[in-house]
Amino acid sequence: MTSLTEEYNGFRWIRADLHIHTPASEDYAEPAVSYLDILREAERRELEIIAFTDHNTVHGYERFQREIEFLHTAGGGWP
Numbered sequence: 001m002t003s004l005t006e007e008y009n010g011f012r013w014i015r016a017d018l019h020i021h022t023p024a025s026e027d028y029a030e031p032a033v034s035y036l037d038i039l040r041e042a043e044r045r046e047l048e049i050i051a052f053t054d055h056n057t058v059h060g061y062e063r064f065q066r067e068i069e070f071l072h073t074a075g076g077g078w079p
Contacts, residue, residue, distance in 0.1 A: 016049035017042070022060030025053075035060075035067045 006012070021028050022035060042050050054060045 014048045015046050016051075017045070017047055018049070018051040019053050020050050022052055022054055022063065024057050024060035024063060025055050026057075027055060035063050039064070039067060039071075 020038065022038065023031070023033075038050075052060050052064070
Protein backbone atom coordinates (compact mmCIF):
# COMPACT_ATOMS: atom_id res chain seq x y z
CA MET A 1 0.00 0.00 0.00
CA THR A 2 1.26 3.47 -0.88
CA SER A 3 1.62 5.90 2.03
CA LEU A 4 0.24 9.44 1.81
CA THR A 5 3.76 10.84 1.45
CA GLU A 6 4.87 8.60 -1.42
CA GLU A 7 4.44 9.33 -5.10
CA TYR A 8 2.72 6.75 -7.25
CA ASN A 9 3.36 6.92 -11.01
CA GLY A 10 4.03 10.66 -10.69
CA PHE A 11 0.97 11.32 -8.54
CA ARG A 12 0.78 11.85 -4.80
CA TRP A 13 -1.95 11.72 -2.20
CA ILE A 14 -3.13 14.99 -0.68
CA ARG A 15 -5.24 15.74 2.36
CA ALA A 16 -8.36 17.77 1.62
CA ASP A 17 -11.70 18.67 3.12
CA LEU A 18 -14.11 19.54 0.34
CA HIS A 19 -17.09 20.48 2.50
CA ILE A 20 -16.52 23.26 5.04
CA HIS A 21 -19.11 25.78 6.16
CA THR A 22 -18.08 29.11 7.68
CA PRO A 23 -19.86 31.48 10.08
CA ALA A 24 -21.08 33.35 6.96
CA SER A 25 -23.45 30.49 6.10
CA GLU A 26 -26.85 31.10 7.67
CA ASP A 27 -27.12 27.48 8.81
CA TYR A 28 -23.63 27.40 10.41
CA ALA A 29 -23.93 24.88 13.24
CA GLU A 30 -20.94 25.85 15.40
CA PRO A 31 -21.17 29.53 16.44
CA ALA A 32 -18.29 29.18 18.94
CA VAL A 33 -15.91 28.18 16.11
CA SER A 34 -14.28 31.18 14.43
CA TYR A 35 -12.61 31.61 11.05
CA LEU A 36 -9.22 31.43 12.73
CA ASP A 37 -10.27 28.22 14.51
CA ILE A 38 -11.14 26.69 11.12
CA LEU A 39 -7.72 27.66 9.73
CA ARG A 40 -5.95 26.25 12.78
CA GLU A 41 -7.86 22.97 12.53
CA ALA A 42 -7.02 22.70 8.82
CA GLU A 43 -3.36 23.19 9.67
CA ARG A 44 -3.54 20.68 12.55
CA ARG A 45 -5.04 18.11 10.18
CA GLU A 46 -2.34 18.93 7.59
CA LEU A 47 -4.94 19.78 4.95
CA GLU A 48 -3.55 21.08 1.67
CA ILE A 49 -6.95 21.97 0.22
CA ILE A 50 -10.16 23.19 1.83
CA ALA A 51 -13.37 24.06 0.02
CA PHE A 52 -15.90 26.49 1.45
CA THR A 53 -19.44 25.30 0.81
CA ASP A 54 -21.50 28.07 2.39
CA HIS A 55 -25.09 28.42 1.25
CA ASN A 56 -25.84 31.37 -1.05
CA THR A 57 -22.86 33.53 -0.01
CA VAL A 58 -19.16 34.06 -0.64
CA HIS A 59 -18.64 36.27 2.42
CA GLY A 60 -16.92 33.42 4.26
CA TYR A 61 -14.27 33.24 1.55
CA GLU A 62 -13.75 37.00 1.73
CA ARG A 63 -13.38 36.84 5.52
CA PHE A 64 -10.87 33.98 5.25
CA GLN A 65 -8.83 36.04 2.78
CA ARG A 66 -8.70 38.92 5.28
CA GLU A 67 -7.72 36.56 8.13
CA ILE A 68 -4.91 35.05 6.04
CA GLU A 69 -3.64 38.48 4.97
CA PHE A 70 -3.66 39.59 8.62
CA LEU A 71 -1.72 36.50 9.68
CA HIS A 72 0.89 37.14 6.97
CA THR A 73 1.36 40.81 7.91
CA ALA A 74 1.17 40.25 11.67
CA GLY A 75 3.64 37.38 11.60
CA GLY A 76 1.04 35.01 12.98
CA GLY A 77 2.92 31.87 12.07
CA TRP A 78 1.33 30.88 8.78
CA PRO A 79 3.56 30.89 5.72
